[in-house]
Amino acid sequence: MVKIRKPFLIANWKMHKTLGEAESFCRDFLPRVKDGGRVDIAICPPFTCLFHVKSFLASSPVKLGAQNMFWEEKGAYTGEVSPVMLVDAGCELVIIGHSERRIILGETDAMINCKVKAALQYGLLPVLCVGETLKERQEKKAKEVVRKQLQEALEGVEKTENLVIAYEPVWAIGSGLNASPEDAEEIASFIRGLLADWWDREISSRLRILYGGSVKPENISLFMQKENIDGALVGGASLDPYSFAEIVRLSVYA
Numbered sequence: 680m681v682k683i684r685k686p687f688l689i690a691n692w693k694m695h696k697t698l699g700e701a702e703s704f705c706r707d708f709l710p711r712v713k714d715g716g717r718v719d720i721a722i723c724p725p726f727t728c729l730f731h732v733k734s735f736l737a738s739s740p741v742k743l744g745a746q747n748m749f750w751e752e753k754g755a756y757t758g759e760v761s762p763v764m765l766v767d768a769g770c771e772l773v774i775i776g777h778s779e780r781r782i783i784l785g786e787t788d789a790m791i792n793c794k795v796k797a798a799l800q801y802g803l804l805p806v807l808c809v810g811e812t813l814k815e816r817q818e819k820k821a822k823e824v825v826r827k828q829l830q831e832a833l834e835g836v837e838k839t840e841n842l843v844i845a846y847e848p849v850w851a852i853g854s855g856l857n858a859s860p861e862d863a864e865e866i867a868s869f870i871r872g873l874l875a876d877w878w879d880r881e882i883s884s885r886l887r888i889l890y891g892g893s894v895k896p897e898n899i900s901l902f903m904q905k906e907n908i909d910g911a912l913v914g915g916a917s918l919d920p921y922s923f924a925e926i927v928r929l930s931v932y933a
C-alpha cells in the first residue's frame with residue numbers, strides 16, 4: 680500500500696536515562712538511522728537530557744522532542760518548563776496529554792487544550808495523545824472517550840497540519856498487550872473522520888495518526904500496514920537503540 684503520509688516514529692523515554700545513558704543510546708542508534716528521507720524520527724528524552732541529546736542530533740535527521748510542557752512563556756510556576764525553553768533547548772515537538780500525565784498527575788482536557796495552543800503558538804509540533812482505559816473499552820465507550828478528549832483538546836484550535844495525534848489505549852501501555860492492528864485502525868480511522876468533519880477532509884487526510892502501546896519490532900509492520908496508522912509512539916522498546924532502530928527500519932518497509 681502506498682501512503683501519502685510519511686511514517687513518523689517517536690521514542691518516548693518517559694522517566695528513563697541519565698546523561699551518560701542518553702549519550703550511549705545516541706552513539707549506538709544514530710549510525711543506524713542515517714537515511715532520514717523516508718521516515719521522520721524523534722526522540723523525547725526527559726528534560727534533563729534534552730540539551731545534551733540535541734548535541735548528538737546536529738548532523739542527523741532525528742528530531743528532538745519533549746514529553747510535556749507548561750503553557751505559559753515564563754513566570755512563577757515552580758517545577759514547570761515553558762515552550763520557549765523547549766525551543767531554546769532544540770525541541771521541535773512536544774508530547775501533550777499522555778495518559779500517564781492525565782491519570783497519575785491529574786492533567787485535565789482543559790489543561791491539555793492550553794498546552795496544544797501554546798505549542799502551536801511557539802512553533803512546536805504537538806503530539807496529542809488520546810486513548811481509553813480498559814474499563815471504557817469493555818463498556819464499549821472507546822470512541823466516545825476519544826471523541827471527547829479530542830474535542831476538548833482542540834477546542835478553539837484553528838485547523839492546522841501542524842499536529843500529530845497518537846492513539847494510545849491506556850490498557851496497552853507498558854502491558855505487553857498491544858491493541859490488535861484492526862482495533863487500532865478502527866480508532867485511527869474514526870479520528871481521521873472526526874477531523875475531516877470538524878476541519879476539512881484535505882487537512883485530515885494529511886495529518887499523521889500514530890499508534891502507541893506495546894509497540895516492538897515484532898508487531899510494528901502489522902500496524903504500519905493499516906491505512907490510517909502512520910507511525911508509532913514507542914515507550915519501552917525505544918529505550919534500547921537496536922530495538923528502536925529495528926522498529927524504524929521495519930516501519931519503512933511495511
Ligand SMILES: O=C(CO)COP(=O)(O)O
Nearest residue numbers: 691852853892893914915
Ligand atoms: O506510552 C507509550 C508511549 O508514549 C507506550 O509505552 P510502551 O511502548 O512501553 O507500551
